[in-house]
Amino acid sequence: MDWEFVVLEKLQQLHSAPLDFIMKCFAPFWLVIIFIALPSLIVMITKKHAKLGRMLASSAAVCGLTCALIIKPVVSRLRPYELNTTIAMLVPPEIDASFPSGHTCFAFSAATVCFIYNKKLGIMMYVFASIIAFSRLYLYMHFPTDVLCGALLGIICGIVGVYIESILFLPKKPAALIKQPA
Numbered sequence: 816m817d818w819e820f821v822v823l824e825k826l827q828q829l830h831s832a833p834l835d836f837i838m839k840c841f842a843p844f845w846l847v848i849i850f851i852a853l854p855s856l857i858v859m860i861t862k863k864h865a866k867l868g869r870m871l872a873s874s875a876a877v878c879g880l881t882c883a884l885i886i887k888p889v890v891s892r893l894r895p896y897e898l899n900t901t902i903a904m905l906v907p908p909e910i911d912a913s914f915p916s917g918h919t920c921f922a923f924s925a926a927t928v929c930f931i932y933n934k935k936l937g938i939m940m941y942v943f944a945s946i947i948a949f950s951r952l953y954l955y956m957h958f959p960t961d962v963l964c965g966a967l968l969g970i971i972c973g974i975v976g977v978y979i980e981s982i983l984f985l986p987k988k989p990a991a992l993i994k995q996p997a
Contacts, residue, residue, distance in 0.1 A: 819958040823895055826953050827902070834953070835905055841950035842906040844918060867932045869984060874924040874976025882920045882968060887912040895955050902955050909956060916957045919948040919965030920972065927973025944969070 892914035896902055911917070922944035930937020948966055951957040957965075 819960060820895070820899065822959050823952060823955060827955070829953065838950040838953045839905055841918075841947050842954055842956075866980065866984070867928070870928045870932065870977050870980045871925055872976075873979040873983075874928050874973045875921060877972040877975045877979070878917075878920050878924045878969065881972060882915055882917050882965070883911070886915060886968075887917070890914045892958075892961070895958055899955075904955065906954050906956070913957055914961045914964065915968050916948065916951050916961045916965030918951055919944070919957075919962050920969040922947040923966045923969025924972040924976065925969075927970045928976055931973070931977050 891912045894909065894913040896904055896908065923941075926937060926940035926944040929940040944966070948962045951962050951965075952959060
């Protein structure tokens, strides 16, 4: 964990008023939820992108289950600011455990789904997800391994979400094409 504090301390040297403002904008979890939930709902009601909405919703459900309901309570890792109380916090403390980063997990999950669905959209989403991940370190909310594992878990959850959607919404075969036993 020593190297992780070294990384976090180096990031503390980057602080400036403009960067503090930008990073604080990425801090609220509702932003991450809106990043996933709102587009999911919008595209689910449009026929053209309903599949994307279902994939986003599936991946978000997998993220919530694995990250927030299973891993965080089991690992129960303290956050950096709980171990180093000398840091002046820019955002309010979180109530859950540090490992893995839920913000990062949800953001990378959505980015992965979007990338599978549409490469250009996915790349933009990965950039957004990377800014969210960086903000978690910059704001002293997570250790680097929390963010790295959150990103990896998010990518896996995104892939699983796509797989779940493909299973639940198998293309229906027309009855005329289904061979009847003789």
